[in-house]
Amino acid sequence: MQISLSVLVALLPLVLATPVPTPPNVPTATTAKTELAGLTVQAQGSQDGYSRTLFPHWITQSGTCNTREVVLKRDGTNVVQASDCSASSGTWVSPYDGATWTAASDVDIDHLVPLSNAWKSGASAWTTAQRQAFANDLTNPQLLAVTDNVNSAKGDSGPEDWKPPLTSYYCTYAEMWVKVKSVYSLTITSAEKTALTSMLNTC
Template sequence: MPAAATPAGHPLAVPPSLAATAPAPAAAEDVPLFQALEWLDGAPESRDGYSREKFKHWNKGLDPTDGCDTRREVILSEAKLAPEVGARCALSGGRWFSEYDQVWVTSASSLDVDHMVPLAEAWDSGASAWTPARREAYANDQGAAASLIAVSGSSNRSKSDKDPADWLPTDAYRCEYASAWTATKLRWQLPADPAERDALTRLAEACPDTTVAYEQVPL
């Protein structure tokens, strides 16, 4: 875990009492949420020096030749009814379901592509120590379905940069949200602060059948 390599005295150093009960494996599938939470290190957070510009997004996406950036590629991949794709990846028509607020969206321009674990939260949790290349990879991560999600602009503004201690989606999506949040933290080897861990534990109690799957991005 990144925090284990942090020099003593660093603001994000992990005290022994907050260390995970067991090291997280490099990959896991269908792991009970309770077990996955045991793999999350705990750490205090620091937003010193943060700005969104330190996470390059959106980049040219998975196919640099298709004219679609990461944002539009995610929107296309999550469409329930595919839109028409015009010049420079202009999108028209289509239909999407915004999981955060459980509403249908019929205009791509009304969608935001949200980072499941917000950029500011990632920074607070240790991404401040990453290279610019790793932060760009995080901000444009299409390697895991949990990392990015197309949702209504209003629900994304409501969430902003909050973690599960301060914001949750509508009840119908909370179990999946807890799974996706935990998977993203484990994928990128990011710790959780105490309030965040408490909130995730309460969600695990309410979601006994929820599982987590992830594959770490090597440091």
């Protein structure tokens, strides 16, 4: 069966509308809205005492593979790993901006809920072991491979101050953000809740 060019052109936006990859355990919009309603809303806590070193990350997961390398393998296509587990080749599509990369050096592993944001919304009271688990979480949608300079632009901003360049990813981004905050019982600000509500309404 042949498909006409006009049909292919019509289908193209549907293909491009859902960037890959999809991290694990992303809730439905309905579930995310329920979880959002259950989060504690309060003013953001202090940055005092924060340091990235208090969130040990890129720990060894298996053999010589650390967390970054596991996510690069998971989120990429045709990823070839060297004997030290580093990605020597592959293709990565950044869900934040839709850009495609073939060099692992062009890709960052983003902490969806930034470590600093987590610190100010409850993680300052955690143990180092709890912060390590958060910074290396492969079970929830907390880690994903994205364009490095887009990740830099995001910094430690919450959704009230930064959103993915692709508006088509707003829904998934908000679903993931709410899931992570819910799993770890982290608080949100009123501005953060407003932004997340708006993004979930695009689902």
